[in-house]
Amino acid sequence: MGRKLPVKEQVLLAYYVQYYLNNKPEVMYELHERMSENMEPAVYEIAMNDLFDHELINGLEKIRRYDETGGRVIKPMITNKGILYINSVLNIQPYASDGDKLQYVKNSLATSGLELSVPVIAEYVNEAAEQR
Secondary structure (H helix, E strand, O other): OEEEHHHHHHHHHHHHHHHHHHHEEEEEEEEHHHHHHOOOHHHHHHHHHHHHOOOOOOOOOOOOOOOOOOOOOOOOEEEEEHHHHHHHOOOOOOOOOHHHHHHHHHHHHHHHOEEOOOHHHHHHHHHHHHOO
């Protein structure tokens, strides 16, 4: 058993993986839908707000807390700062080619002992790794 990656880092990792699979806003929105439907709403929204506040995700209006109204996601997308953040967390070298990033993610998770504790994200990252 390894160290559990914080939820916000798991959410960011999912967007990182999607970025290297298919970097299109409408596809990123599908990922948003998948996570928002399969995670506790408050947990996902708090993570997204935090990522937005730290400029690790863009393409959205700030998601309001789950008990407020008016929050509306447009098309979430990981930022360059978010990519660098995940590279740092997973010790992925900057020289790694874009085509190999998903293999680096898979290898890093396997060797670092970092654990994905959010089932929908763990499932998604595993599916993505199998596609490459």
